[in-house]
Amino acid sequence: MRVDGAPKVGYLLSQHQLVYLTKVQVLDGNLYFTSLMPLVKLSVDSESAPNPSVNPHVLGDLVLGSGIQWSDKKLFNHSFWHRAEFDVNLPTGSYNTDFAINPSGNLYSLSLYYTFSFFIPAS
Structure with missing residues (x-):
């Protein structure tokens, strides 16, 4: 929802990920390690009010994680890939209290997630 007069924040994101999938078996899957490093260019445009300051x-923030990858399993006789991961967000990015908008959140966080890919072949 757009509020009249509210500034419009724009961004360009390049998300870089490195993954190392080991041969170590855990719960019938493979242990893996990952890191994510976002690079983001922010901009603000306001039609009626002064623009908030933006960190140039x-x-x-760097995200480090570890998890279990289950590769090429079968679900309903179709290829099914899935993983469970634990991530730690580290406040390593560009943050400065002099700016109203920053590419970094300047905080630590922990997160768990599960994701899957289910492949149905074209017939």
């Missing part, structure tokens, strides 16, 4: 630096 691009480095976002």
Whole structure:
């Protein structure tokens, strides 16, 4: 929902991920490690009010994680890939209290997630 007069925040994101999938078996899957490094360019445009200050630096917060990858399993006789992961967000990015908008949140966080890919072949 757009509020009249509210500034419009724009961004360009380049998300870089490294994954190392080991041969170590855990719960019938493979242990893996990952890191994510976002690079983000922010901009603000306001038609009726002064623009809030924007940090010109691009480095976002580093995310490190580990999980289990189950590759090429079968579900309803179709290829099914899934993983469970635990991530730690580290406040390593560009953050400065002099700016109203920053590419970094300047905080630690922990998160768990599960994701899957289910492949149905074209017939």
